[in-house]
């Protein structure tokens with residue numbers, strides 16, 4: 001996600017490294033985990049993995065930016081129609097919905113995102129993306145699936161094929177596949193909902209999604225019940241002054257000094273105003289003012305990202321930021337500042353009852369030792385919008401890097417390349433195998449023929 005750069009900044013933090021190290025130690029004691037158990041999906045995956053990896057490589061080679069996912073959506077629609085789903089395209093942009101009704105029973109939504117990022121790939125893989133796009137300033141930049149959305153598409157498609165194929169007698173209900181555009185802009189879920197995702201089609205009883213996690217060993221899954229990802233708000237502040245000559249500051253009002261005061265003061269909100277047991281972040285990511293050494297400018301601009309979990313803390317941060325900006329201006333005798341909040345992504349709350357049901361299924365399907373609880377993070381994901389619309393949701397972190405490769409990074413005391421890095425790449429085979437196994441097993445459980453009351 002563009003300015004929401006997801007989740008895993010904190011995963012490379014010291015506690016997280018220790019956490020990963022502990023996992024790796026545990027795994028090396030236990031022998032490296034391999035996908036196992038869950039005989040049915042596993043047997044199917046063994047004979048279909050090659051085709052799925054081919055699909056993955058195709059998607060990886062042909063990424064498209066947010067709201068431009070035309071060919072990606074076309075390919076997904078073909079795959080899902082092939083599998084037997086009734087597919088509607090152009091839902092909220094290039095979004096698509098695939099439905100397969102298989103008797104009476106609950107509806108399970110499996111969501112994948114479709115978009116890539118303006119990142120020039122540097123992985124050196126034979127199937128690396130060579131796609132480019134021209135930016136607003138006319139410069140050429142690469143396009144890459146640097147957030148693993150190509151893996152998500154492949155896993156949802158794999159599970160769809162498994163469930164729609166010879167295994168229809170093992171479940172009852174409706175499968176709803178959602179291909180969502182523009183996740184990286186935090187906008188696609190909202191645009192699909194606004195286009196009637198839950199009214200024109202069907203309101204699901206559950207929604208499940210995977211997201212790649214480069215710090216989690218491939219073959220495994222990490223989960224977090226309750227709040228897992230944060231409210232993400234963007235704030236634009238313009239502090240006004242009165243421009244003049246740098247040699248005669250007494251004849252001007254200096255907005256750079258106002259900004260300096262404000263940047264420091266903002267940091268006291270989290271440390272002094274938010275309940276210490278609650279989580280919040282305020283980061284000033286950009287500050288621009290002035291043109292030259294000896295000119296005091298008329299204004300200075302700041303851009304902030306603001307993170308929280310609860311609505312109460314979110315409101316507190318908003319009010320405090322406005323107050324701090326006004327007081328920085330007032331202290332300088334400057335005019336009222338302009339403070340604009342952009343509607344962000346709401347916090348992602350994984351339904352606790354659904355998670356309680358899903359975790360044992362995953363442990364059974366993948367193996368007890370490779371399914372573990374993850375810490376919450378201050379990243380953001382607009383999958384949260386489906387939860388906010390009243391559907392119990394469950395987003396899981398899919399391990400993407402083989403344990404041996406993670407151990408190599410650990411030896412170098414380096415975190416693996418994070419999401420959005422030009423060097424990020426999943427180990428496709430084990431990642432896709434565990435992703436398809438996970439989604440299929442969850443579907444077989446939630447849509448089990450005995451299930452009558454979701």
Ligand SMILES: [Zn+2]
Pocket residue numbers: 001002005006147184419420
């Ligand atoms: Zn992303």
Ligand SMILES: [Zn+2]
Pocket residue numbers: 001006113147148149183211
């Ligand atoms: Zn993503």
